[in-house]
Every structure is written in C-alpha cells, then in structure tokens.
Amino acid sequence: MQDLRFGVIGCGGMGRLHTTNASFVPGLKTIAYCDLILGKAQDFLRLFGGEYATDDADDLFADKSLDGVLIQTGEVAHPGLVTGAAQAGKHIFCEKPLARTLPEAKQAVEAVEKSGVKMVFGVCNRLAPMVQRAKRLVPHPVYTYCQCAETITSQAVHNLDLAVHLFHEAPLLKVYAQGQQVWGLDPHLPADSFVATLTFADGSVHCYIQHGASRNGTLRKYHYQLFGKENMVYLAERFKKCILHNTSGAVTQSFSFEGPDFGGEGADDVRGPFGYMGHYDELAHLCDCIRTGSASLLTVRQGMHVLAVEKAILESLATGMPVDFVEFCTRNGIDN
Numbered sequence: 001m002q003d004l005r006f007g008v009i010g011c012g013g014m015g016r017l018h019t020t021n022a023s024f025v026p027g028l029k030t031i032a033y034c035d036l037i038l039g040k041a042q043d044f045l046r047l048f049g050g051e052y053a054t055d056d057a058d059d060l061f062a063d064k065s066l067d068g069v070l071i072q073t074g075e076v077a078h079p080g081l082v083t084g085a086a087q088a089g090k091h092i093f094c095e096k097p098l099a100r101t102l103p104e105a106k107q108a109v110e111a112v113e114k115s116g117v118k119m120v121f122g123v124c125n126r127l128a129p130m131v132q133r134a135k136r137l138v139p140h141p142v143y144t145y146c147q148c149a150e151t152i153t154s155q156a157v158h159n160l161d162l163a164v165h166l167f168h169e170a171p172l173l174k175v176y177a178q179g180q181q182v183w184g185l186d187p188h189l190p191a192d193s194f195v196a197t198l199t200f201a202d203g204s205v206h207c208y209i210q211h212g213a214s215r216n217g218t219l220r221k222y223h224y225q226l227f228g229k230e231n232m233v234y235l236a237e238r239f240k241k242c243i244l245h246n247t248s249g250a251v252t253q254s255f256s257f258e259g260p261d262f263g264g265e266g267a268d269d270v271r272g273p274f275g276y277m278g279h280y281d282e283l284a285h286l287c288d289c290i291r292t293g294s295a296s297l298l299t300v301r302q303g304m305h306v307l308a309v310e311k312a313i314l315e316s317l318a319t320g321m322p323v324d325f326v327e328f329c330t331r332n333g334i335d336n
C-alpha cells in the first residue's frame with residue numbers, strides 16, 4: 001500500500017489533534033505544513049516530521065506530490081481553501097463550520113462536486129462509536145433532545161448534524177426557535193441562547209437547547225436523548241456512554257467507550273486522542289474513500305445543509321415566527 005501524502009493547513013489546536021491522529025492512520029503521512037504564522041508551521045514540521053513548512057496554502061495546492069490536505073483554519077478561510085484544494089485536485093478533510101454564509105458554502109460545494117475529489121466534512125461525532133450505537137439501538141426515534149453549552153456558532157453544527165443527518169431520516173420541514181441575548185456571547189446575532197424545535201416529514205421532532213454560558217456540570221458540555229416507541233437511549237459524558245432504557249425507565253443495556261485513546265503496544269484499537277469522539281475515524285474514512293473510491297459519509301453538501309439549519313434557526317429567532325424549511329432552502333438556492 002503506497003502512502004497517501006497530506007499537507008496540513010492551519011497549525012493550531014485542531015491542527016495538532018488531527019496531525020497526531022493522522023500518525024495513527026495506516027498509510028497516511030503528513031509531509032507539509034502551512035499556517036499564516038510561519039513559525040507555527042515550522043513547529044509542526046519539527047514535531048511531526050516531513051518535508052517543508054510554508055505560510056502560503058497555494059504552495060501545497062501546487063505540490064504535485066500531495067494527495068490531499070487537512071484544513072482547520074476556522075470558518076473565515078474554510079470555503080476559499082476548500083475551493084482552492086478542490087480545483088488543485090487535492091482530496092480534503094475540512095473542519096466544521098464549512099463557511100459563515102450560505103453563498104460561500106455553495107461555492108465550496110460546487111468546487112468539490114465539480115472536481116470529483118473526496119471530501120470529509122469535520123462533523124466527527126457522527127462517526128463516534130457510542131453515537132453509532134445509539135442509532136442502531138433506536139433507529140427511528142419519535143423525539144430526540146439535545147442540550148448543549150456555548151453558542152450556535154461554536155457548537156450547534158455538531159448536534160444539529162446528528163439530528164438532521166443521522167437520527168432523523170425524513171426531510172426537515174419546519175424550524176421554530178425562541179431565545180434571547182442573555183450573556184452577549186454572539187452579540188451580532190439575535191440570541192446567544194435558545195430553544196429550537198425541528199419538525200420532520202415523518203412527524204418526528206428534535207428539541208435543541210443551546211444554553212450559552214450556563215453549564216450543567218453533571219451532564220457536561222452536551223448530551224443527547226433518543227426516544228423511540230419501545231425504548232429510549234441516553235448518550236452521556238460527551239458521547240462516551242450509551243445507555244438503553246425501556247419505556248418504564250429500567251436500564252436494559254449500558255455501553256461505555258473504554259478504547260485506549262492512544263492504543264499502545266499490541267493495542268488493536270489505536271484511535272488517537274479523543275478516540276471516543278470520531279476524529280480518528282474521519283481521517284481513516286477519508287483514506288478509505290480515496291483508496292476504494294467509495295462515497296464520503298460526511299459530505300460537503302451536508303456541511304452546507306447544516307449551516308442552512310443554523311441560518312433558519314437564526315431567522316426564526318429574529319422574526320419570532322416558524323420557518324418553512326423547504327421554502328427557506330428554495331429561497332436560498334439549496335437542496336433540502
């Protein structure tokens with residue numbers, strides 16, 4: 001198996017996590033590093049090894065020896081870099097969020113789909129072992145519920161992605177949200193915290209509570225529940241635990257991620273740091289797509305779609321009215 005050669009764009013916190021994880025993925029080598037702050041790229045070259053460091057992503061796009069790039073710079077630069085990488089024929093991993101606006105996201109989607117490169121969009125939790133198990137245990141929930149700290153711009157993409165791209169399979173029809181500026185965390189937005197309901201075509205409903213700076217230390221940053229007709233699943237401890245209850249509340253099965261984060265000598269489940277969250281799986285999945293030609297499970301189009309869900313929530317917060325999501329997508333020129 002020939003190594004897949006990757007460049008890293010964005011040598012900050014997530015760059016470090018993904019480059020570390022990449023070193024555990026068989027046949028993936030990071031050999032080039034790029035950051036606007038050249039010193040950060042040079043630090044990565046020293047730390048992880050490879051061939052060169054640069055402060056210009058175009059150097060990586062022009063490098064014919066590179067198969068792909070890992071992009072984690074933040075949403076301001078993501079759409080331009082994804083577009084540049086796709087046009088250069090590089091396979092792509094790009095962290096969430098895909099973009100700040102729907103037109104920027106559309107530009108990235110068009111470039112990736114036109115080029116035919118493989119792209120994995122960084123909604124890691126969808127591949128997290130306990131999240132996948134929850135979906136198998138309650139495949140068709142009637143209601144789901146997520147509670148999460150911080151704001152729509154920082155965390156919502158992960159949890160909304162699980163609602164619209166994994167747990168609920170029917171198309172999203174209606175979005176209704178109410179909230180207010182309580183802490184001034186995202187002062188340019190109509191609210192920094194809110195309660196939203198998403199209604200799907202099969203009648204199932206997702207309830208999402210984004211509670212800003214008010215944290216629940218017992219339940220941690222986020223937790224999820226899936227209510228089916230016969231049973232209910234609780235995803236606890238940042239998706240490390242998955243607990244199945246029957247409708248009377250008795251625990252019938254309980255699973256917990258015990259996998260070694262860093263594996264070790266002889267370990268058969270080497271996943272890298274935060275293994276329970278699916279970051280390792282994203283990179284392994286991208287390599288698999290490149291080698292086998294299979295389709296990505298975390299697509300760039302889904303990155304745009306989940307941004308549209310966020311925008312519809314913001315529209316509902318601003319107007320105080322429910323948003324017809326089908327009409328919203330048509331109005332913004334995207335597929336539902």
Ligand SMILES: NC(=O)c1ccc[n+]([C@@H]2O[C@H](COP(=O)([O-])OP(=O)(O)OC[C@H]3O[C@@H](n4cnc5c(N)ncnc54)[C@H](O)[C@@H]3O)[C@@H](O)[C@H]2O)c1
Nearest residue numbers: 010011012013014015035036072073074075077095096097
């Ligand atoms: N999936 C997750 O679990 C998770 C967790 C945290 C952050 N994130 C996302 O990852 C992304 C990066 O977050 P972070 O915490 O690593 O940020 P960071 O600020 O630590 O690192 C970003 C780096 O990118 C560099 N950069 C910015 N624009 C660039 C450009 N055009 N070319 C080259 N380098 C550029 C910056 O100089 C910086 O070093 C964000 O989009 C964030 O939302 C995801």
